[in-house]
Amino acid sequence: MVDVRIAESAAVRLPLAGWVDAPVNYLADLSIKPVTYNPPHGTGLPRRDGNYRDFTVRIHDARPITRDLSLDRQAFILTRHDTHVRDFYDEEEVRTKYHAEVEALIKRETGASKVVVFDHTVRTADRAVERGLRTPVRSVHNDYTEKSGPQRVRDLLPPEEAGRRLKKRFAEYNVWRNIDHEPIEMAPLGFVDSESIAPRDLAVCDLVYADRTGEIYQGVYNADHRWFYFPKMTRDEAILIKCYDSLKDGRARFSLHSAFDDPTSPANPRPRQSIEARAFAFFD
Template identity: 30%
Template sequence: MPTVQITHALPNPDGRPSVAYDGSFKELPPGVTERRTGRSAPVDIELRDGRHLETPLSLTRNGVCLARGFEPAVDLQSEGLDSDAIVERYYPQVAGLVRRALEPAGIERAVVFDHTIRSRARRERGEKESNGENVGGYANGAHNDNSSASARTRVRLLSRPKALGGSVTRPEPLLSREDAERIAAGHFGIFNVWRHFRSDYPVRDYPLAVLDAASASEKDFQIAKYVYPDRVGEVMNALHRPEHRWIYFSEMRHDEALIFKVFDNAAELGLASPTECPP
């Protein structure tokens, strides 16, 4: 198994969440002396190749699965900076992929509200999407994008237009206020879809590693607050545990898509449903 370094959070001595201020703050607010609090350290991690596991992965049990046979409606290699093409043609396709993956769980609807194009070379050249968003780099810290509170906030924000904190990439509200409240009060989840967009070669560096949910528990994470000028978000930073099992898929191709769970309130509602991945 390959060994890599993944940065993990260190426990906060006072038990309080760490705080980071967004780069849009040119000056820190009065009384704030550090842009980022909290400590972290790199940890040597053995990665298991998801292609060679004895037991197939499922979204419910492990929080991750690999979908094959994906034929992208947008060639992100040539059209990857065309935000309109991504939203109009690629978003519906990704929503369909997630619906198929969650069909055994009785999914009602899937709403795509954001995306990031990641490319080290494009980022170094300072390239931007047509909507002005920067091309992203690669995250090397072990984290989860949402806490229980921020997941519900994210759903409610989708009833607002982009200018008021709604979808990052679509100007109009994606949900009515009534729908957002109904979803936040019921069973819902947030999932990410990650894929390689080049057809001329597979992923050879910076593959995405995902923590097997079956090897982790809620106590293995601590809340980190991210402060924007108009709101405060929350993510969950992972603490290192020897029993954690990290998974990646070797040499992912452009016709494959990694689906992984960010948040699911099924446990909070006392629900359970078997979910596999689409063929």
């Protein structure tokens, strides 16, 4: 059974400030096995199998409690993070500049001895498909599973190093940020406090690509989930999301997140532009 949270008696109840009520897209149940079929970039939108439904949830403003958040309890944090990248749509600049910035950020926030940034995705709500980009993900999910986390390490590292690293603690983090020069108005990212996630809430979903099949977790609806977000994120902020942790000592190991429509957004919001970088952190 997947262990995702610390014992309820030890859970930290965060103080709640402002909130919005908004629909998010969950699996209602497991009557249909969830599968997502992903076409090549720029050729269309993903197609999904599964009994998905929108559920209205209360999403709390996490800005007043930013200092109380922990990667090992809630599985997400907000931090200030300046960047020297001028154009996030320039693939070469992102790989040469931003990956190094993300590596340094994760080392700073986690104390990892080695960080490998292996992927990034630029998303926009403005003509994404025709521009060869991806749209915001509007389903409650987590990027890695008990199986796919270690497998990705084996895919990335030489066999000898992978075997050595897999014997010690390692974790996968996503670093998410707004890449517009104005604050986000459309489709902000919401997060479930990992301490409110039960093992049954994580359903394995196959990700089918043209050349391979991977897997992620899709969230199954649970009325006990505690949702948070950071309104009006700016370009000098970053969110770290822990999507996998190999250590089974009671800390958060997985998380759930989704884009949603903020009812306080302007009537004609600027299309969201964002980037998420993915990285493994290895600990001695």
